[in-house]
Amino acid sequence: MTDTQGHHHEGEHAHPQLGFLRKYVFSTDHKVIGIQYLVTAMAMAVIGGTLSLLMRLQLGWPHDAFPFLARLMPKAFDSTGHMDPGFYLSLVTMHGTIMVFFLFTAVLTGGFGNFLIPLQIGARDMAFPFLNALSYWVFLVSCIVIFSALMVQGGAPLGGWTAYAPLSALPDLDPHQGTGMTLWITAIALFTASGLMGGLNYITTILTMRTKGLSMMRLPLTQWSLLITAVLGLLAFPVLLAAAILLVFDRVGGTSFFIPGGIIMGGKLIEHTGGHPLLWQHLFWFFGHPEVYIVILPAMGIASDILSTFCRKPIFSYKMMVYAMAAISGLSFIVWGHHMFVSGMSPFLGSVFTITTLLIAVPSAVKTFNWLGTVWGARIQFTSAGLFSIGFVSLFVSGGLSGIFLGTSAADIQLQDTYFVVAHFHLVMAIAPLFAAYAGLYYWFPKMFGRFMNETIGKVHFWASFVGVYCVFFPMHILGIGGQMRRIYDPLNYLFLQPQQVLNVFVSISAFFLGAAQILFLGNFFISIWAGKRVTENNPWKATTLEWETPCPTGHGNFGPELPVVHRWAFDYSPPGTKEDFLPQTAPAVPAARQH
Amino acid sequence: MADGKGPGRITTSGLAFGALMAILIVVSLWLFIAKPWWFPTLSSIHGAEIDGVFTAVLIVTGIAFVVTQAMLGYFVARYGAAGNEKADYWHDNPKAEFLLLTGTALILVVLVFMGQRVWLKYYFSGLPENAITVQVTAQQFQWQFHYPGADGKFGRTDLTLVDSVNQIGLDEKDEASKDDIVVTGEMHVPVNKPVIVRLRSKDVIHSFFLPNQRVKQDAVPGLAVEVAFTPNVAGNFELACAELCGNNHYKMRGLVTIDASEEEFNNWLKMKLTERTGD
Numbered sequence: 001m002t003d004t005q006g007h008h009h010e011g012e013h014a015h016p017q018l019g020f021l022r023k024y025v026f027s028t029d030h031k032v033i034g035i036q037y038l039v040t041a042m043a044m045a046v047i048g049g050t051l052s053l054l055m056r057l058q059l060g061w062p063h064d065a066f067p068f069l070a071r072l073m074p075k076a077f078d079s080t081g082h083m084d085p086g087f088y089l090s091l092v093t094m095h096g097t098i099m100v101f102f103l104f105t106a107v108l109t110g111g112f113g114n115f116l117i118p119l120q121i122g123a124r125d126m127a128f129p130f131l132n133a134l135s136y137w138v139f140l141v142s143c144i145v146i147f148s149a150l151m152v153q154g155g156a157p158l159g160g161w162t163a164y165a166p167l168s169a170l171p172d173l174d175p176h177q178g179t180g181m182t183l184w185i186t187a188i189a190l191f192t193a194s195g196l197m198g199g200l201n202y203i204t205t206i207l208t209m210r211t212k213g214l215s216m217m218r219l220p221l222t223q224w225s226l227l228i229t230a231v232l233g234l235l236a237f238p239v240l241l242a243a244a245i246l247l248v249f250d251r252v253g254g255t256s257f258f259i260p261g262g263i264i265m266g267g268k269l270i271e272h273t274g275g276h277p278l279l280w281q282h283l284f285w286f287f288g289h290p291e292v293y294i295v296i297l298p299a300m301g302i303a304s305d306i307l308s309t310f311c312r313k314p315i316f317s318y319k320m321m322v323y324a325m326a327a328i329s330g331l332s333f334i335v336w337g338h339h340m341f342v343s344g345m346s347p348f349l350g351s352v353f354t355i356t357t358l359l360i361a362v363p364s365a366v367k368t369f370n371w372l373g374t375v376w377g378a379r380i381q382f383t384s385a386g387l388f389s390i391g392f393v394s395l396f397v398s399g400g401l402s403g404i405f406l407g408t409s410a411a412d413i414q415l416q417d418t419y420f421v422v423a424h425f426h427l428v429m430a431i432a433p434l435f436a437a438y439a440g441l442y443y444w445f446p447k448m449f450g451r452f453m454n455e456t457i458g459k460v461h462f463w464a465s466f467v468g469v470y471c472v473f474f475p476m477h478i479l480g481i482g483g484q485m486r487r488i489y490d491p492l493n494y495l496f497l498q499p500q501q502v503l504n505v506f507v508s509i510s511a512f513f514l515g516a517a518q519i520l521f522l523g524n525f526f527i528s529i530w531a532g533k534r535v536t537e538n539n540p541w542k543a544t545t546l547e548w549e550t551p552c553p554t555g556h557g558n559f560g561p562e563l564p565v566v567h568r569w570a571f572d573y574s575p576p577g578t579k580e581d582f583l584p585q586t587a588p589a590v591p592a593a594r595q596h
Numbered sequence: 597m598a599d600g601k602g603p604g605r606i607t608t609s610g611l612a613f614g615a616l617m618a619i620l621i622v623v624s625l626w627l628f629i630a631k632p633w634w635f636p637t638l639s640s641i642h643g644a645e646i647d648g649v650f651t652a653v654l655i656v657t658g659i660a661f662v663v664t665q666a667m668l669g670y671f672v673a674r675y676g677a678a679g680n681e682k683a684d685y686w687h688d689n690p691k692a693e694f695l696l697l698t699g700t701a702l703i704l705v706v707l708v709f710m711g712q713r714v715w716l717k718y719y720f721s722g723l724p725e726n727a728i729t730v731q732v733t734a735q736q737f738q739w740q741f742h743y744p745g746a747d748g749k750f751g752r753t754d755l756t757l758v759d760s761v762n763q764i765g766l767d768e769k770d771e772a773s774k775d776d777i778v779v780t781g782e783m784h785v786p787v788n789k790p791v792i793v794r795l796r797s798k799d800v801i802h803s804f805f806l807p808n809q810r811v812k813q814d815a816v817p818g819l820a821v822e823v824a825f826t827p828n829v830a831g832n833f834e835l836a837c838a839e840l841c842g843n844n845h846y847k848m849r850g851l852v853t854i855d856a857s858e859e860e861f862n863n864w865l866k867m868k869l870t871e872r873t874g875d
Contacts, residue, residue: 086843160840166817167800167842174842260818262755264735264798269755277801277816312677314687342803344816347719351712358704365700366693368664373692375671377684382609382676390613390672394620397664401657404704408711410649410718414635414810417803417838463612470620478633483807485838489846496807496834500633574682581682 018556028129029556033136034115035448038441040136041106042522044143048098051091053515058083060508062490075155085489086176089158092487094150096161097184099430100291101191102143107437108298109195109233110139113202113226115444119547120223122211122564124557127204135197142190149183157181160487162288165258165280169250173265182251189244192237199237202230211546213566217322218585220545220570221315224322225301228329229294235333236290243283250275281343285336292429293332296396297325299436300367303392305570306439307374309543310386312581314571316373317366324363324370331360341409342416350409357407364400368393379574379581383541384458388439391466392432398470399427402477420480423473431469438465441525446540450553451532453524461520468514475503544584545570607676617669621662628658636807639829639854643810645714652710656703723824724790730783731794733764734802734815736841737848740764741783743865745775755798764798777868782851786861787830795821803839806852814839830856 024032057066065081076087114132118125126132149156154175159167163184171178206227210219219227249255250272258280261273308315315321337345337353371393380386402424405411415421438461445453482500484491491497491504539548547554549564564586572583626632638644675683731742731750740763744750751773757765763780766773785791795804797815804823805812813823835850855861 084843085846089840089843089845092840158840158843164801164840167840170800173800176843262798263817264755264758267758267760269758276818278819311675311683313683314685316687317689317693318687320693342812343814344819344821347715350715350719354711354715355708358708361704362697362700365660366697369693369696372664372667372671373689375668375675377604377686378671378675379604379677379681379683380607380610380672380675382607387609387613390668394617394665394668397661397668398620401661404657404707405650405653408649408653408707410646410711410714411653413718413812414646414650414807416812417805459609466616474620474624474627478627481635482633483636483805483836485805485836487840487845491846493846493849494834494836496636503633571687574685576682576685581680 023556026133028125028133030114030118030126030129030132031448031554031558033132034111034113036136037106037110037114037139038112040140040143041103041111042525044098044102044106044147046522047147048095048103049515049518051095051098053511054083055088055091055095056508056511058088058489059491060505062492083489086158086174087155088489089160089487090150090156090176090180093158093160093163093184094146094156097146097188100161100295101188102146104295104430104433104437105191105195105291106139108295108302108433109202109226109229110136110198112222112298112302112437112440112444113198113230115448116222116547117202117205117226118209119447119550119554119558120220120545121206121209121214122546122559122566123205123209124559124563126201127209128201131197132201135194135201138190138194138197142187142194145183145190146187149180149187152179152183154178155180157184162284163247163280164284165247165250165275165277166260166263168280169247169258169275170263170265170270171251182248185244185248185251189241192241192244195233195237199230199233202226203234206230211563211566214546214585217319218566218569220301221304221318221321221325222298222301225297225299225325228325229297232290232294232297232329232332236287236294239283240287240291243280243287246283247280278340278343278345281340282336285339286333288339289336290329290332292425293329295429295433297329299392299433300325300396302440303389303436304371304374305545306385306436306443307371307389307393308571308573309443309541310381310383310389311374311378312381312573313374313378314573316370316376318569318571320366321370324366327363328360331356331363335360335407338407338409338412341412347409354407354409358404361400361404361407368397368400382459383442384453384455384462385439385443385541387459387462387466388435388442391462392435392439394466395427395432395435395469398474399424399429399432403428414483415480417486418480419476419484419486422486423476423480426473426476427469431473435465438462438521443541444547445525445528445532446535446552447547447550448553449529449532450535450551451528452535452540453528453532457520457524461517461524464517464520465514468510468517471510472507472514475507479503479507539584542580542582544572544582546585549584549586602678602681604674604681605676605678606673610673610676614669614673617665617672621665624658624661628654637829638808638810639827639831639833640806640809640811641826641828642714642718643808643825645717646810649711649714653707656707723792723822724826727790727792727824728785729792729794730785731764731796732783732804732815733796733798734804734837734841734848735763735798736800737837737844738781739783739804739835739848739850741779742766743777743779743868744772745777745865745869747772747775751776758798775869777865777872779868781849782853783835784853784855784861784864785827786855786858787827789858790824790826792822792824795823800841801839802837802841802848805836805838806833807836808833809852812838827854830854
């Protein structure tokens with residue numbers, strides 16, 4: 001089978017050579033756009049991560065002065081060097097917003113989606129390359145707008161990433177809710193527009209442009225996850241966009257969609273009347289819960305493919321993996337109310353949403369079982385990418401199980417809005433996807449840049465991060481059980497929280513350690529682009545999927561004059577009767593033992 | 597060496613990962629069984645049931661957690677690459693999948709029933725009769741507690757009457773308001789007597805969180821939501837705002853005293869009434 005990996009097509013450019021600007025900046029090449037997404041999102045991650053470290057500084061030592069930071073950011077600290085509580089809440093808001101939208105959604109669907117879809121389905125580019133480029137540039141503008149919210153008079157909004165009305169709907173309530181909040185809404189609206197353009201493109205491309213032989217049930221799980229995610233995005237993002245537009249009307253147009261009568265502001269009854277604050281929550285979470293899966297599904301797909309590659313073993317129960325993802329995405333539209341158990345929503349609905357929510361645990365358990373089944377009897381190669389995909393499984397389990405407490409409405413009464421929630425969603429929809437994204441970056445880096453990232457630094461990065469994330473997020477469960485509320489500037493203000501402050505200190509110190517470990521990654525990534533070890537073959541990891549048929553880095557147009565033809569599924573690792581321990585999807589011979 | 601068969605290799609990386617999983621399991625068991633930090637002391641009747649649901653979920657998820665992380669740790673430690681040995685080539689087991697699916701679904705059905713029994717009882721058993729009703733009004737960044745006084749009737753409130761002194765807009769002309777008591781930041785209720793909290797907000801969303809009584813309910817402007825509980829341990833407790841409500845959200849703390857007897861509670865009411873009428 002060696003001929004199938006060695007397939008080197010020299011004159012692969014059916015596409016014309018382009019100048020520097022068209023090639024690397026205003027490119028319509030899906031690979032360039034993917035890398036642009038990745039790098040932009042990484043910059044946003046640095047900002048979002050730094051904000052979280054400032055939060056941890058305050059939470060670990062709430063009564064200490066930070067004169068050095070006060071000199072750097074005079075408006076965010078008072079004259080004695082103590083952090084301003086409003087600034088703390090704007091950190092909370094911006095950290096959440098940046099990480100959910102501008103890091104995770106962007107990296108996983110924008111970055112990996114763009115880079116991988118044509119490559120893994122054997123196409124030369126996306127269905128609509130211009131729309132694709134437009135989606136990136138609108139995304140970039142949204143990043144600049146959200147970043148500028150940190151810089152404006154009054155500061156960034158302080159209502160959290162969920163922007164609950166009426167706090168978000170009344171600009172005069174707080175200086176932070178003025179220009180900063182307007183910019184927040186603008187950025188979110190732009191982001192959703194960008195996401196819609198991307199999603200439309202992904203669906204069309206995957207459904208219509210698969211190469212010969214690549215039936216749906218032969219797609220790598222990454223492709224399935226991206227397809228399902230794009231469908232979720234197309235259904236969920238417009239709801240957020242509509243909610244954001246209504247919010248703008250309430251803020252500047254004098255409407256009252258989310259503002260009820262009877263609100264006293266500045267000692268006076270305001271004129272708004274007739275709206276309902278819970279309407280915002282319903283709309284937001286109708287989008288917001290699928291959004292969680294927009295982040296986690298691609299992570300599941302990427303981690304599954306990489307796990308199988310480095311286990312040198314087929315993914316266990318491919319079909320069930322696909323069905324489970326489809327089930328999760330379908331259910332994700334009927335569980336939003338579990339964010340609202342104590343919101344004042346009818347308790348009848350609480351019962352309904354408990355049932356639908358716990359249903360999601362079934363496909364999630366299937367996936368976990370299948371990952372374990374993949375590792376069982378494997379021959380694991382401990383590359384950085386492999387380690388991160390294994391770490392993903394552990395973190396997904398830890399984060400997923402705590403969801404059962406929160407989905408059980410009776411237990412949620414106590415846990416809602418505490419650090420137990422913070423621990424849960426960070427592990428399951430931030431840290432696990434982060435690990436999948438890292439796995440993906442180490443894995444596809446050679447395909448992107450023609451060089452490897454440094455494996456030794458990569459492994460140190462893994463071990464430090466793996467220990468770090470557990471030290472940061474595991475104790476948060478305990479803080480939450482102890483009752484510590486989210487979005488609290490000073491937990492020491494409450495007597496019942498004082499005995500557990502030592503945990504806050506531990507979490508903060510661990511967070512700084514974890515943050516420092518990420519510098520290893522950033523250095524490794526950017527230095528390796530120019531100085532990493534060169535890749536001399538198409539398929540350095542001995543993987544089965546189509547992107548590994550192309551040179552590293554892949555040229556414009558992806559494949560040679562002929563598009564590859566697919567003869568088998570994406571998981572033929574260690575098939576019996578072959579010399580190598582894998583069969584690429586393009587390998588024509590059908591092994592005697594098993595065909596798929 | 598094609599189709600190399602062998603036991604796989606125990607690698608340093610695999611062992612390190614397995615060891616970390618072992619540490620994770622041991623530390624978790626210590627945190628959740630020895631409970632060096634845990635829920636705030638319990639002080640309400642329904643709270644015991646909420647804690648019971650938590651414990652039931654904890655046992656189920658705890659077992660799942662330990663088993664999965666241990667399996668992952670063991671497999672990763674056990675099945676490292678060894679030369680050109682091949683991995684096992686199996687990728688399906690419909691029977692095992694079916695068992696797992698049904699098993700998980702069954703366990704979840706049990707959890708749903710256990711949880712819903714407590715949830716439905718809490719919300720749908722009707723408001724207690726002989727209860728003390730307190731109207732709680734949340735605003736940035738404090739709590740107002742309104743008691744009906746001896747006549748058991750709340751005076752009329754009107755938001756147009758709100759000013760810096762009359763924070764809830766109590767209509768002093770209304771006969772029923774004469775003996776009403778409005779206190780800021782401090783709530784008293786007697787032990788072992790049901791309490792109904794009628795919750796409102798004057799500005800943004802707040803959340804009425806009594807950590808010791810296992811009560812949490814958002815105060816939503818435009819809505820009056822009622823929530824009931826029966827405190828069963830006397831003492832001084834705290835009330836926190838659990839929903840982000842603005843820059844001084846963290847300061848929105850209240851004091852809750854569960855009086856040891858109804859007499860003590862009535863004395864406190866009397867004292868507050870004298871403070872008001874004495875003004």
